[in-house]
Amino acid sequence: MGRDEVCILCGIRPYGGPSCFGATEEIIAQITDDVRAEGFTDRRLSPFDVPNMLREIFQQNLADLDPSYHASLHPGYDKDCIAIGHFDRGGGYEPCPHAGHALHPPGDDVEVRRVTDESTAASFITLVELVRGARVLHNAWTTCTTSGPSACNIWLHVGCWGHLQYWLACTRPPRAGRTGQPLSLAGELYELTASRAEPQDEYCGGLPAVDYGGALDAFMGTQYQDYILGPRRGARHLARALGAGKRGTDLVPALMEDVRFWMWARPDMWPRAPHAGPYDAPLGTEPAPQTAALCMLPNELLPELLQHCELDAVFALASTCRELYTRVLAQPTLADTLHRAAENRGSALRWVLPAPTLRVEWLAACDAMRTWLPAGAPPPLTFDEMEFDEEEDEDADFVPPESESDEEDDEGSMEEDEDEDALEEHMDAGADPSQDDAPTEDASPADDLSLPISDVPIPLPQDPSTLPLPLLPLFEPAFPLARFLDAVRTSASMRARRRRWGLVKQWDALFAAYRRDGWERDVFAPPGTVWAVGEDGVLRCQCEVGNGA
């Protein structure tokens, strides 16, 4: 039987949010009651008019009512997902039954797969490999379903995984695995999820410790996350639109606000400029002059403070008095604030910036941001135009300055840096990669001992997926930051992004507890249990009792 399982991070199924209203006469009656409860009355309307207008809306296709909603209903990244766990030929593994319960392999050596084509509840049939930026597809099962024996494998949207890597703020070091080595972020996420006292919901896959903000209500008691009206809260916006004289399908935007439809939008579509710039005119009405105590702060302290404010709070602060309005919304102040947010995992504004862990997102953000620059402004400097050491220029494995390693392991990335330094030393010592004619066969084995073969730098062709990321147009002096951030506040995509950020902040707390206290529940096979794939292609434990002894 078909069934939807949701991403443990965002609570949305693999291929995006709901697409049909799911209206019944009962729901229409409830909405009508809610509209009345909001105080809306109009003597020119009969008691049947509002329900009739609702029926008229619900009979239509959402795509016909508003194509922009349809366009936003897609998780992006070719609907790819990230699967984390242990995968054999059948896509999962067989738990160890020898302690009286089903016990699972720990998170030490989890595999991280990019997968797509969900066949049924969290079982994917295609493996995606990115080779020099191109998608190479293989047929292979990957099973992450919460029901059935291999219940510890997990999956997330590609975007959710990238955002977790960039946004997770937990100052505690990663936990050590069975080998004593720190677990990777994937290994920790696997163990954390599997070891919760309240496990994943066996039906939809959500984690009870996470508040998905109504996303699971779109199931409306069925096995599919199909119903737009499920997450509805009241009829405040609908009543207001009716009060403003809107009728029929003109009520759709208000209705979509009441059902919080923005939460399904792709969270990586930054607002584009509504018209050609420049945008140097003041933003709205300036407040009356008045002196807030905050005005006593020196200018340099303002960005330090603002990086810890929610976006709405930044604008609220700006509206307290004329002096703060000018100082807070000034381009250099906001640019400095966002620079700090990019460098500080504790900043409340980090989500406004694209994640360097998601290349596609970064490029899309640059594209949208460029539309805000005044025509004729010099194009933003690209990495190509910046000065680099020649050796660095040839480095095909360039990692952008803001990016984090896959493992989220600061010590790990420092080690990598050291490796690079070591490599450069080798190169300085005369191991010139351009010397194609360097004799190899004549070299005696003794000569090679000092330089392991893996240390010899081999020039690689340019890989489009590892080219340096361009600089964000956001930090150009001519960028209208206040206007842009105001548009960010109201964009459906950015509201969905802020929602995902809030979800990652819930994981901050889950990770802090897990890194401090460890598992809430031990579901893992005892140390020393060996797992191996048998001739039948099944990954299972090799306990003696299991070998028919």
Ligand SMILES: [Zn+2]
């Ligand atoms: Zn997700």
Ligand SMILES: [Zn+2]
């Ligand atoms: Zn066993």
